[in-house]
Amino acid sequence: MRGRSDAQRGGLCIRILGAFEVAIDGQGIPDSAWPRRKTKDVLKLLLTEPGATLTVDQIIEALFPDAAPERAASNVQARISELRRALEPSLERGADSRFVRHVGEGYVLHSGPDLWIDALAFAEELEKAQAMADAGDWMPAIETFEDALSLYRGDFLAEDRYAEWAESTRKQLREQHLEGLTRLAECYAEIGRLRQAISSCQRVLGIEPCRESVIRALMAYQKEAGQPGAAVETYQEGVRVLREYVGVEPSSGLQAEYADVIEHGGARESGLDARRIAVLPLAIYSPDPSDEYLADGMTEELIGSLARVRDFRVVARTSVARFKGTRRTVSQIGRELHVGSLLEGSIRKENDQLRVSVQLIDARTEDHLWANEYAGSQAALLALQQDIARNVADALRLRILSHESPRVVIPDLETSQAFTLCLRGKAHYARGTGADRLQALECFQQAAELDPELVSAHVGIADCYRILAGWEFADRPISLAEGYSKGQLALRQAFELDPDSAAAHGSLALTQAYLENAFSSAESSYRRALYLNPSDSQTHGMYALLLLCMHRLEEALAEARVAVELDPLSPWCHWVLGHVMVEQRRLEEAIVCAGRVAELDSEKPLTDVLVNARWLLWDWEEARIAAEEYARVHTHPAVRPWYRGLHAIYQGDLARSLAEFEKLGDLPKADARSQLAHGLALYLARDGSAAISLVERILADNPFGIHYAGRSWMHLFIGLALEQLGRNEDALARLDVARHGLPERIWNTFSRGPILADAAEALIRIRRGEQEGPRRTIERLTLRSKENEVASALAVLHFHLDRIDQGFEWLNTALDHHDEFILTIKTHPWFDPARDDPRFDAVLERMNLAR
Numbered sequence: 001m002r003g004r005s006d007a008q009r010g011g012l013c014i015r016i017l018g019a020f021e022v023a024i025d026g027q028g029i030p031d032s033a034w035p036r037r038k039t040k041d042v043l044k045l046l047l048t049e050p051g052a053t054l055t056v057d058q059i060i061e062a063l064f065p066d067a068a069p070e071r072a073a074s075n076v077q078a079r080i081s082e083l084r085r086a087l088e089p090s091l092e093r094g095a096d097s098r099f100v101r102h103v104g105e106g107y108v109l110h111s112g113p114d115l116w117i118d119a120l121a122f123a124e125e126l127e128k129a130q131a132m133a134d135a136g137d138w139m140p141a142i143e144t145f146e147d148a149l150s151l152y153r154g155d156f157l158a159e160d161r162y163a164e165w166a167e168s169t170r171k172q173l174r175e176q177h178l179e180g181l182t183r184l185a186e187c188y189a190e191i192g193r194l195r196q197a198i199s200s201c202q203r204v205l206g207i208e209p210c211r212e213s214v215i216r217a218l219m220a221y222q223k224e225a226g227q228p229g230a231a232v233e234t235y236q237e238g239v240r241v242l243r244e245y246v247g248v249e250p251s252s253g254l255q256a257e258y259a260d261v262i263e264h265g266g267a268r269e270s271g272l273d274a275r276r277i278a279v280l281p282l283a284i285y286s287p288d289p290s291d292e293y294l295a296d297g298m299t300e301e302l303i304g305s306l307a308r309v310r311d312f313r314v315v316a317r318t319s320v321a322r323f324k325g326t327r328r329t330v331s332q333i334g335r336e337l338h339v340g341s342l343l344e345g346s347i348r349k350e351n352d353q354l355r356v357s358v359q360l361i362d363a364r365t366e367d368h369l370w371a372n373e374y375a376g377s378q379a380a381l382l383a384l385q386q387d388i389a390r391n392v393a394d395a396l397r398l399r400i401l402s403h404e405s406p407r408v409v410i411p412d413l414e415t416s417q418a419f420t421l422c423l424r425g426k427a428h429y430a431r432g433t434g435a436d437r438l439q440a441l442e443c444f445q446q447a448a449e450l451d452p453e454l455v456s457a458h459v460g461i462a463d464c465y466r467i468l469a470g471w472e473f474a475d476r477p478i479s480l481a482e483g484y485s486k487g488q489l490a491l492r493q494a495f496e497l498d499p500d501s502a503a504a505h506g507s508l509a510l511t512q513a514y515l516e517n518a519f520s521s522a523e524s525s526y527r528r529a530l531y532l533n534p535s536d537s538q539t540h541g542m543y544a545l546l547l548l549c550m551h552r553l554e555e556a557l558a559e560a561r562v563a564v565e566l567d568p569l570s571p572w573c574h575w576v577l578g579h580v581m582v583e584q585r586r587l588e589e590a591i592v593c594a595g596r597v598a599e600l601d602s603e604k605p606l607t608d609v610l611v612n613a614r615w616l617l618w619d620w621e622e623a624r625i626a627a628e629e630y631a632r633v634h635t636h637p638a639v640r641p642w643y644r645g646l647h648a649i650y651q652g653d654l655a656r657s658l659a660e661f662e663k664l665g666d667l668p669k670a671d672a673r674s675q676l677a678h679g680l681a682l683y684l685a686r687d688g689s690a691a692i693s694l695v696e697r698i699l700a701d702n703p704f705g706i707h708y709a710g711r712s713w714m715h716l717f718i719g720l721a722l723e724q725l726g727r728n729e730d731a732l733a734r735l736d737v738a739r740h741g742l743p744e745r746i747w748n749t750f751s752r753g754p755i756l757a758d759a760a761e762a763l764i765r766i767r768r769g770e771q772e773g774p775r776r777t778i779e780r781l782t783l784r785s786k787e788n789e790v791a792s793a794l795a796v797l798h799f800h801l802d803r804i805d806q807g808f809e810w811l812n813t814a815l816d817h818h819d820e821f822i823l824t825i826k827t828h829p830w831f832d833p834a835r836d837d838p839r840f841d842a843v844l845e846r847m848n849l850a851r
Contacts, residue, residue, distance in 0.1 A: 011114035012087060012099060016047050017122060017173065018154030019520030022087070029086065038063060038075070039082040044157055046100070046109040048169040050117055055106035062165035066772070080107055119173060122151040126180050133183055138190045145184040150531065152177045153524035158550075162754065162780065178204050182214060185221070193311040193398070194225040195275050199534070206558030209241040212250070216257045223261050225273060231261045241554075245786075272340035272363055274396055278315040278333065279303045279343045281324040282356075286349040295347055296423050298356070302343065305389040307535035311398055314535040315339060316567035318430075334363025337568060341369065343392065358388055360395055370395040418451035425460050438476060440464050459503045461490035466511050484515055502533035506542070513546050517712060522546055537567035541576040548583055551752065551787070556580045571601040578609035585788065585818050587613045604633050611643065615650060616818045618847045623647065638664060638674040649681055652826030652849065657681045679717060684827040688721040695721075712738050716753055720760055724829060728764045735761055752789045755781070756821075759793040763830070766800050774801070785813070792821040799833040808839050815846060822847070 015021040022029045022043075034040045041063050046054060056076050064072040084097045091097060101110050111120070125148030132141035155161065156170040185200035201218035204211060215238040222231040235258045239250050250258075279302045284295035300317060307314045315337050323333055330342055345358035359371035370391055425443030428436045444460035451457065469483020488511070494504040509525035512518040526543040530536065540563040547556035560577040567573045578593030594610035607630045614623035624647055631640035641663040648657035661678035675698050682691035699714045716738035722731035735757050762777040778797055784790050791814035798807035811834075814822050825831055826849060834840050841851055 011116065013116045014043075014047065015118045015153070016044070016157055017118050017152050018158050018524050019518060020044065020157055020159060021521075024087070024089075034086060035082045036079065039079045039086065041160075042076070042079045042083050043087075043100075043109070044160060045165055046107065047117070047119075047157075048166060050109050050120060051111050053103045053106045053108045055104075058106065062163075118151050118153075119156065122148055122173070123176060125151065126176060129180070130183060133187055136190075138187045142184065142187045142191075145180055145187065146531075149177065149180055149184065150527070152180075153527065154520050158520045164780075174207070178208060178211070182217070185214075185217065188311075189221060189224075194221050195273070195311045195313060197221045198225065199310075202558050202562075205238075206555035207552075209238075209554045210245050212238070212242070212254055216254055219257050219261060223264070227273060228261050228264075232258070235261070272334055272338060273313070274340035274362070275311055275398065276313040276315070276339045277306060277341045277343060277392070278320050278337050278339045279306065279317075280320055280333070282344075283346040284349070285346060288349075291349055294349065294354075297419055298347065300423070302388060303535075304533070306343075306392060307533050309389065309393060309398065310534045312535065313566060316535070316537040316570065318537070318572075319567050319569035322569055330361050330363055330366045339363055341392075341396065343388075360392055418447040418454050418457065421447035421450070422454065422456050422460060425457075425464075429460065429463065434468070437464055437468055441468065453497055455494050455498045455501050456503065458490045458494035458497070459501065459507050462487045462494065462504075462507045463510070465490065466507070466515060469515065480515075484511075487511060487515075500532055502529045502536060502539070505529035505532065506536065506539045509539075509546070510542065513549070519546060519550055523550075535566055537563045537570065537573055540566065541573055544576050544580060548580060551583075553580070553584050557584060569600060571597045574600065575609060578613075582609060582612050582616065583788070585616070587617050587818065607633075615647075615823060616820065618849070620647075620651065620848060642674045642677055645677055645681060649677075649684060649827070650823045654681060654685045654827055658685065676714075676717065679721075680824075683717075683721055683724065684824060684829075686724070686829065688724040691721045692718050713753060716757055720756065723760045723764055728767070731764060732761060755789050755793050759796055759830070762797055763800055766797070785810075786817075788817055789814075789819050789821050791817055792819040796830045799831065802833070804834060804837060807834060808837070808843075811843060815843065825849075 011025065013021075013023040013026075020040075042059065045059060045062055056073055059076050060067070060069070060072040064075055067075060080100060080102075084091055084100050087099050088097060098112070098114060099110055101108050109115075111117070125144060129141050129144035129148055132144060152173075156173045157163070157166050160166050161170075181200045181204045185197040185204075188194070188196040188200060198218060198221045201214050201221065204214045205218065208214075215234060219231040219234050222228070222234060235250075235254070238254065242248050242250055279299055282295040282299050282302075284292055286294075299320075303314055303317055306312050319337060326333070328336075330344075334340065334342060340363050342361045342363050343358065344361065345356060348355040348357075354374075354376065356374045357371075358374075360369040361367070362369055372388075372391065374387075421443045425440040425447065428440035428443060441461065441464035444457050444464060447454055447457035448461060465478070465483040465487035468478045469480045469487065491504060491508055491511070494501055494507075498504065505525045506529040509522040509529060512525060513522035523543070523546060526539060526546065529539050530543065533539070540559045544556045544559035544563060547553075547559060557577075557580050560573075560580045563573040564570075564577050574593050574596045578590045578597065581587070581590035581593055590609055590613040594607055594613065597609070598607065607626050610626040611623055611630060614620075614626055627643035627647060628640075631643055641660040645657045645660035648654070648660060658678075658681050661674070661681055664674055664678065675694060679691045679694045679698075682688075682694065695714050695717050715734050719731050719734035719738055722728075722734055739754070739757055758777050758781065762774045765773040774797065778794065781790050781794050781797075785794065791810050795807045795810035795814055798804075798810060811822070821828075825843070825847070831840075844851055
């Protein structure tokens with residue numbers, strides 16, 4: 001990809017697509033450098049229309065709506081002065097700013113050669129690409145579209161997604177993004193790369209699933225690619241979202257496309273996609289059994305080389321490894337993995353000489369599409385996978401784009417011991433236990449010592465430190481501070497060796513998401529990783545989980561489905577899909593996913609999906625059984641009391657819940673999930689002071705962040721407890737701190753963060769007798785009433801405004817949505833105003849709960 005990084009750009013560099021970032025001459029401005037949050041908000045507001053003048057009244061209306069007019073005007077002037085000094089630290093008092101200028105009755109962000117804004121660059125590149133596409137220059141258009149779309153790291157000012165003043169610009173840029181993806185799909189289709197055309201359409205529908213023109217185009221591409229079954233599924237999913245989201249039936253045009261698929265292709269696959277490839281484990285013939293690593297390493301590198309070609313879908317090693325030494329035929333494997341082509345081969349080693357035979361086979365006919373044999377020393381075969389990837393592309397009549405050219409990533413085989421150690425480290429890491437991750441770390445560290453230029457070793461070290469950060473082991477505890485700092489050091493070394501390492505970008509995303517709570521930055525890193533390796537099922541799955549935290553459910557579903565497609569025999573990928581189904585409240589489908597997980601891994605099934613689905617279906621006994629089974633197969637000492645404690649909370653038995661959480665005893669305080677659930681039990685028991693003390697301890701013990709959470713969630717919880725205690729000013733201040741970087745949700749314990757924060761603030765203002773603030777909150781939430789948890793919040797607010805009938809209407813909607821928040825309905829103080837109403841007993845009965 002072309003373009004310079006922020007560190008290479010001089011002047012003022014501002015990113016507003018996704019994470020909000022400002023850099024001056026390559027140096028980022030940290031959050032601590034902004035005098036006030038409103039100072040940064042003024043800049044964001046000016047960025048909604050760069051180059052356009054915003055009057056003082058417009059700024060006041062957007063950012064200071066509740067302030068007295070004279071005070072608001074003074075606030076604007078003060079924030080503008082602070083903004084100028086933040087962007088130009090050397091600016092003398094009274095001097096004109098290069099960037100923020102006073103024009104007439106307002107202010108303007110002046111564009112010029114010293115100011116680069118990603119949204120403006122995005123629009124400019126899109127315009128160039130569209131002109132190329134209009135002229136039929138398909139290959140240059142594709143490259144330029146890809147460059148433009150890479151700038152779109154997420155929605156405009158993603159952290160301000162509920163700010164009304166940002167909505168118009170956000171919609172405009174999102175529409176440009178979707179149109180760019182749609183045109184990119186058309187370009188790919190023109191050069192016969194239907195897989196990429198399909199992928200681009202799926203990205204559009206992940207963001208906006210009701211776009212009928214794209215549904216039709218996707219069906220047409222799938223039909224042309226020989227995937228009529230997939231086209232039928234696309235139609236069925238399209239009908240579902242059209243009915244569910246906008247309440248309309250499919251248009252006559254969409255129905256005609258479906259009829260054409262049925263007439264000319266039938267509902268079954270007419271054939272397997274030739275560009276969906278499985279690289280079977282290479283066989284090794286050597287007198288030395290320790291040479292097995294050669295076959296494993298070559299298999300992995302072939303998968304990596306083919307995966308760089310974005311129109312291929314290369315099945316992950318997790319799934320193909322199950323066929324090592326198999327007696328199944330090529331056609332049987334092809335049907336099971338649903339691939340059209342298989343690459344298989346063998347390695348013969350005699351002394352220092354290797355003979356490698358490789359063949360590409362049509363899974364439907366078992367015909368050989370291409371075959372070759374390579375012979376020579378180990379060093380002479382370094383470029384082997386590069387040549388194979390090119391030949392596979394030629395055999396399948398695929399034109400490789402410039403940035404997809406396969407590269408040699410296998411290490412010098414003279415340092416084969418380092419490569420072997422990396423393979424062993426990956427095997428230990430995949431087992432998932434703390435002890436195995438420690439062993440993996442040792443393997444990667446030894447590999448890096450033997451071969452300091454082995455990128456995969458440094459990435460492995462980073463992954464291990466990230467996952468081990470905050471875990472306490474008797475033989476080797478690793479603190480959050482140690483895990484974070486050493487993991488970052490390993491990543492820096494990996495990027496210095498290879499800035500385009502997909503694995504390094506994926507590892508960086510995990511650190512950003514789960515240790516730094518920087519969700520927008522993590523999304524940017526995931527997108528970069530998938531651009532470099534679009535066939536990485538693990539990255540697609542982790543990106544799906546990140547999108548869940550951001551409550552972008554349709555996009556999460558699209559990523560989870562790709563992960564399963566790439567790794568159909570991976571229990572983890574089906575587990576991710578199950579979690580997405582739970583969030584979409586497709587609970588029966590989630591249960592099916594949980595069953596598939598158990599089939600693929602009967603020894604250690606990830607049945608927490610099943611537990612969550614049963615809870616949300618109010619199937620308490622089945623949920624209890626599933627929770628006990630999950631605790632039985634998972635040895636972590638916090639699992640059993642955590643699930644039992646939560647189950648007791650939902651049953652309304654707080655005494656039993658607290659007794660279970662007391663069993664956590666001296667477990668590491670970094671086990672934030674269990675500790676925070678304990679805090680929830682204390683909160684529901686109306687012991688807010690104890691809940692605050694517990695969560696404050698978690699914050700103190702986790703200075704670098706908390707796995708799968710983020711400090712914002714801790715501050716939110718404290719704000720809720722302070723609201724319960726009637727400490728209104730302290731609660732509002734803590735809620736304001738929480739909102740910075742607050743993800744949409746975490747676990748099944750607490751539901752969605754911003755909605756809880758809005759509801760808590762509105763309740764405080766209702767108690768004060770205020771009207772305008774709660775009214776605006778209710779209006780804003782009502783516009784989003786189809787989303788999970790919103791109906792619960794609206795029910796609570798109406799109850800506290802003494803609008804009991806309206807409150808029960810919303811509560812019944814929450815029941816229809818199977819909101820998570822109402823799982824705590826028996827004891828949550830927010831439902832107190834409705835408890836004496838006979839309709840409350842009917843709600844409990846519907847949830848299979850006794851008074």
